[in-house]
Amino acid sequence: MDVVAREMLEGLPWELLYADDLVLMANSEEELRDNIRIHNNDNLENGGLDIVNGLTLEKKVDKFGYLGDMLNADCGVDSAVFARIGQAWEKFREMSSILTNKKVSLKLKGKVYGSCVRSCLVYGGKTWAMKATHEVKLERTEMRMIRWICWVSLREKN
Template sequence: MECKFSANGGQNESGVRIGDQEVPKSDHFRYLGSILQKNGELDGDLNHRIQVGWMKWKSASGVLCDHRMPQKLKGKFNRTTIRPAMLYGTECWVVKHQHVHKMDVAEMRMLRWMCGYTRKDKIRNEDI
């Protein structure tokens, strides 16, 4: 990744070298848990946050999919562990409708699965 702060556009003919090895340029990289992209878009970080939420959900799916567990406890667990994992770092995003929609869709899929419903059951999101 390169920053174009200088007048010549940040072009460095020799590239970045550590010892005798040249470090390749990248269009994105991870910094403090967030994915930074060269073009400034948030799609990479958004997808990463959703994946993190699913990984957290899958690690607790034994409890979340247990029909003997009360729904209220499952909801509290979702609010205290899964949702914060998904929202980590989003406070500095420029909010767009598409970003909010993708996060809502992912969370609703988790909640439906947790309650044992599918979209075929035709239960409204508000009721979930």
């Protein structure tokens, strides 16, 4: 069982490949240096990837942003969900001249919302290990935006 667990700690989420970049995460500086050394050896043997060894660790961070995604040190998705919600609201504000205009049809508003705002809200969501609270936050955000588009208040009843 220890062998299986050890293999699970290698690779994702401890290593993340983005385009031509590689992000390595570790619990200590020594472990990180070992990972760099392993990747250098593996990639030199396979003939190609050059990993620069000029790493200086300045401080431990709880979260960091990379290519539009937020990563937590504890491998949670809180930062990613909050970042996506904020970015979706930014996009909503950019598109508000269409989305909140009473002269624009709901059909067109729906297409604009789906392609611009909702896609921004859920981007990368398939890779998140979401909890129920994260899903609720995303659903509430989406429903608030849709109510705003339709000019419907929470106080209004059917």
